[in-house]
Amino acid sequence: MPQLRIALSQINPTVGDLARNADLVVAWTKRAAGRGAHLVAFPEMVLTGYPVEDLALRSSFVEASRRTLDALAARLAGEGLGETTVVVGYLDRCETATPRLGLPAGAPQNAVAVLHGGRVVIRSAKHHLPNYGVFDEFRYFVPGDKLAVVRVHGVDVALAICEDLWQDGGPVAAVRAAGAGLLLVVNGSPYELAKDDVRLELVRRRSAEAGCALAYVNMVGGQDELVFDGDSLVVGADGELLGRAPQFEEELLIVDLDLPAASTDDSAYNPGDVVADGLTIVQATVSDTPVEPYEPAPASTAERLSDDAEIYGALVSGLRNYAAKNGFRSVLLGLSGGIDSALVAAIAADAVGGANVYGVSMPSKYSSDHSKDDAADTAERIGLNYRQVPIAPMVDAYLDAVKLTGVAEENLQARVRGTTLMGISNQDGHLVLATGNKSELACGYSTLYGDAVGGFAPIKDLPKTLVWRISRWRNEEALRRGETPPIPENSITKPPSAELRPDQKDSDSLPDYEILDDILDDYVEQDMGRDAIVAAGFDAALVDRVLKLVDTAEYKRRQYPPGTKISLKAFGRDRRLPITNHWREG
Numbered sequence: 001m002p003q004l005r006i007a008l009s010q011i012n013p014t015v016g017d018l019a020r021n022a023d024l025v026v027a028w029t030k031r032a033a034g035r036g037a038h039l040v041a042f043p044e045m046v047l048t049g050y051p052v053e054d055l056a057l058r059s060s061f062v063e064a065s066r067r068t069l070d071a072l073a074a075r076l077a078g079e080g081l082g083e084t085t086v087v088v089g090y091l092d093r094c095e096t097a098t099p100r101l102g103l104p105a106g107a108p109q110n111a112v113a114v115l116h117g118g119r120v121v122i123r124s125a126k127h128h129l130p131n132y133g134v135f136d137e138f139r140y141f142v143p144g145d146k147l148a149v150v151r152v153h154g155v156d157v158a159l160a161i162c163e164d165l166w167q168d169g170g171p172v173a174a175v176r177a178a179g180a181g182l183l184l185v186v187n188g189s190p191y192e193l194a195k196d197d198v199r200l201e202l203v204r205r206r207s208a209e210a211g212c213a214l215a216y217v218n219m220v221g222g223q224d225e226l227v228f229d230g231d232s233l234v235v236g237a238d239g240e241l242l243g244r245a246p247q248f249e250e251e252l253l254i255v256d257l258d259l260p261a262a263s264t265d266d267s268a269y270n271p272g273d274v275v276a277d278g279l280t281i282v283q284a285t286v287s288d289t290p291v292e293p294y295e296p297a298p299a300s301t302a303e304r305l306s307d308d309a310e311i312y313g314a315l316v317s318g319l320r321n322y323a324a325k326n327g328f329r330s331v332l333l334g335l336s337g338g339i340d341s342a343l344v345a346a347i348a349a350d351a352v353g354g355a356n357v358y359g360v361s362m363p364s365k366y367s368s369d370h371s372k373d374d375a376a377d378t379a380e381r382i383g384l385n386y387r388q389v390p391i392a393p394m395v396d397a398y399l400d401a402v403k404l405t406g407v408a409e410e411n412l413q414a415r416v417r418g419t420t421l422m423g424i425s426n427q428d429g430h431l432v433l434a435t436g437n438k439s440e441l442a443c444g445y446s447t448l449y450g451d452a453v454g455g456f457a458p459i460k461d462l463p464k465t466l467v468w469r470i471s472r473w474r475n476e477e478a479l480r481r482g483e484t485p486p487i488p489e490n491s492i493t494k495p496p497s498a499e500l501r502p503d504q505k506d507s508d509s510l511p512d513y514e515i516l517d518d519i520l521d522d523y524v525e526q527d528m529g530r531d532a533i534v535a536a537g538f539d540a541a542l543v544d545r546v547l548k549l550v551d552t553a554e555y556k557r558r559q560y561p562p563g564t565k566i567s568l569k570a571f572g573r574d575r576r577l578p579i580t581n582h583w584r585e586g
């Protein structure tokens with residue numbers, strides 16, 4: 001059987017930075033070639049970054065992507081890497097019209113290309129376009145109608161792109177008909193809780209369907225709300241896991257494979273024939289000659305993270321990437337002594353380093369001593385920059401000038417804090433972090449232009465009960481590592497309070513978080529209707545109250561900063577509801 005050393009480059013591209021992304025491809029190809037790889041694969045749309053959203057609709061951007069691809073092929077050869085076969089995702093346009101969809105030539109495509117010997121050897125486009133959850137690919141791309149197969153050292157390697165793997169039929173079905181020895185899938189697959197388990201099972205199932213080994217390369221890093229967890233992997237034709245990269249870290253995963261020799265019997269199929277699901281096989285040859293036999297090296301298989309470690313890793317990666325890719329070296333947040341701001345501070349310190357985190361305590365006349373002490377304790381544990389700005393004088397002066405009472409007066413405290421944070425951010429250049437959690441966002445339990453200000457909201461997709469769980473996990477993790485737990489125990493155990501009036505508790509306005517989060521899970525994550533939620537055993541009046549809070553808070557959610565998605569249904573692209581909406585459940 002011919003041997004092939006494949007290298008999966010699990011890297012972190014940046015949307016729109018074509019030059020830097022191309023540099024990364026060259027640098028990682030060099031590394032891979034240095035380790036003897038014959039075939040080096042990069043993620044989906046690695047040259048443009050992913051997802052590019054409406055940039056795909058700009059012909060200037062599409063042309064830049066195509067030019068970058070051609071220049072990259074030449075550059076790889078120029079740097080002595082022409083003999084290495086390199087597979088990259090990029091943004092292309094369709095050369096021909098797609099009459100079936102009524103589309104003219106020139107429509108954008110999510111494409112993959114094989115580079116070798118200074119040129120583009122073959123290219124094909126994604127066939128199955130995801131159009132659910134956070135994805136809108138019907139809006140951007142026309143589907144590809146080819147299965148590309150490239151012969152590399154006597155092995156036929158078929159190519160597919162991300163969603164092609166998740167849907168039945170199409171490229172994976174055609175791989176078997178094409179008799180390929182390896183299916184290589186390039187991916188931009190965002191993190192969701194426990195997706196790695198789904199992924200491995202899917203990859204195994206598809207490799208059985210395709211009848212060959214399968215190599216899956218995914219990106220890492222963050223892009224606005226999305227975090228890519230990597231988890232690149234290779235399974236044999238029998239489904240055996242042969243190598244796996246860690247989550248959230250860059251990695252060059254090298255795997256030595258024994259693969260079936262490409263058939264020299266051309267009667268098996270004729271490239272260009274329609275073979276399966278309307279797909280045409282297109283073929284190119286890089287090399288017919290198997291590599292000289294060599295001693296295979298053992299591949300690495302990264303240990304799996306626990307669910308909590310995975311969530312925390314996603315949150316750190318999401319914030320770190322958002323800050324770095326938007327030019328921020330430091331972040332700023334209000335430290336109240338409560339659990340939300342303490343967890344965000346811990347995530348921030350892990351993301352950008354404690355020395356680059358700025359915490360401000362902004363006590364009002366209602367702030368308890370314990371909240372001030374807990375805020376100072378958080379700062380000390382984390383080693384962040386800490387200052388106190390009492391807000392009472394500003395609030396009093398404001399109330400003198402503008403007479404506010406009741407909730408408007410209470411909310412003024414949050415608004416003065418919001419303005420203070422934005423002022424410091426504007427002065428010193430820190431990124432302001434909003435500290436709201438998913439339960440609060442669901443119920444509109446935050447003050448617009450108050451604690452809802454900020455540039456990024458790290459925990460907006462964590463229900464409050466998960467905020468407590470992840471905080472406990474982070475503290476236990478610190479103890480395991482022999483470090484100081486970053487979050488004061490008191491912040492975890494005390495009853496949550498906005499402290500906007502004397503003795504205020506969240507429980508004055510909201511149901512117990514254990515129950516609230518269960519109802520929200522049914523309504524938001526599972527999209528259950530009111531009657532189904534009541535039938536699930538919740539008090540009808542409580543369900544009505546919670547659903548009304550959720551429905552009428554859409555305007556606040558739309559104005560909330562972006563933040564890392566970790567759940568199946570994060571507020572934002574995953575759940576799009578009209579603001580002006582008179583539909584009420586029940």
Ligand SMILES: Nc1ncnc2c1ncn2[C@@H]1O[C@H](COP(=O)(O)OP(=O)(O)OC[C@H]2O[C@@H]([n+]3cccc(C(=O)O)c3)[C@H](O)[C@@H]2O)[C@@H](O)[C@H]1O
Nearest residue numbers: 407411414440444445446447448451497498500506509555
């Ligand atoms: N559909 C719509 N489109 C656009 N704007 C709309 C709107 N409906 C109301 N509004 C506007 O929204 C404003 C009301 O919203 P807002 O000013 O935010 O105030 P509001 O929702 O009335 O009060 C904020 C609530 O959040 C709680 N809170 C505040 C701060 C921190 C925390 C915490 O624990 O973390 C909790 C606070 O105790 C209170 O219950 C009004 O001025 C109204 O004009």
Ligand SMILES: Nc1ncnc2c1ncn2[C@@H]1O[C@H](COP(=O)(O)OP(=O)(O)OP(=O)(O)O)[C@@H](O)[C@H]1O
Nearest residue numbers: 334335336338339340341361362435451496497498
């Ligand atoms: N005294 C304060 N000093 C500084 N920031 C504050 C203060 N009070 C509130 N904030 C800011 O507003 C956010 C929301 O306030 P709130 O007190 O409701 O939340 P929290 O204290 O983080 O968590 P919890 O909801 O558990 O109390 C805080 O996370 C914090 O960023």
Ligand SMILES: NC(=O)CC[C@H](N)C(=O)O
Nearest residue numbers: 130162163166188189190
């Ligand atoms: N980029 C894609 O096509 C991603 C879709 C796929 N279902 C995933 O999340 O992995």
